[in-house]
Amino acid sequence: MLELIEHLVKLQTVELDRTRLTQEMRALPSELSRAQAELSAAQAQAAEASAALVREEQLRTRMEREITEHRQKAARFRTQLDSVTTSAQAAAIEHEIQFATAEADRLENDEFASLERTESKEAELAAARAKVESLAGALEKTRERVTQRQQDYKAHLESLSADREALRPKIDEDWLARFDRIAAARGTGIAKAENQQCSGCRMGVRPQVWNQLREGQLLTCDSCGRILYWDPAMAPAPKEPQPEAIPGAGRAPRKPRQAGADGG
Ligand SMILES: [Zn+2]
Secondary structure (H helix, E strand, O other): HHHHHHHHHHHHHHHHHHHHHHHHHHHHHHHHHHHHHHHHHHHHHHHHHHHHHHHHHHHHHHHHHHHHHHHHHHHHHHHHHHOOOHHHHHHHHHHHHHHHHHHHHHHHHHHHHHOOOOHHHHHHHHHHHHHHHHHHHHHHHHHHHHHHHHHHHHHHHHHHHHHHHHHHHHHHHHHHHHHHHHHHOOOOOOOEEOOOEEOOOOOEEEEHHHHHHHOOOOOOOOOOOOEEEOOOOOOOOOOOOOOOOOOOOOOOOOOOOOOOOOOO
């Protein structure tokens, strides 16, 4: 019976380890895609800053062409001033000169503002590129780590599967079937009885069941259906109730019996 308990407990440890490893292994790709997403976001930011710089450049080219046109227009009107004959004509031309000059001035101010935007976008681009570089390095490291861990997990899982295949034939078929059925439903198939409780569901066990368990029997929890066992090694050394020694009654107090030493 003790051997059966041992095998079932070992099998449960192996199964729980397999479940945990499988879950951890499934989480690995998301670690990689998170690093990939961070890099993509930084790349998009760099591309956006770069495109903004191009737009500012194009804007200034257009503004410079317009400024030149306005200045040339103003110069043309000034030469016409020499040949006007009426003051009304002169006033009209003066008005045109003023308008062209004001437009050129306004565009020059706009160009200056564009240069300032370029400066701040250039700083943004430099920061984004530095971030891209560092995140690309981080992604590469994550990729290496994930690959390594995938290999480790795979090797560990293979060794656990070998343990599992070695253990299962050693276990009585009926118990194994019961274990499999409960484990599939509850995650674990066997539970230790501790402090007169099932450690699987925390429900109390009846005193009679508790006594049978302590005698080494395998039972079933009434509440959760898990196979229940008692582990003498894990329990605090049970204190045998001391016989009510009457001081000076003339007989030596009995030696405490070793648990299980009287061979059941
Ligand atoms: Zn239970």
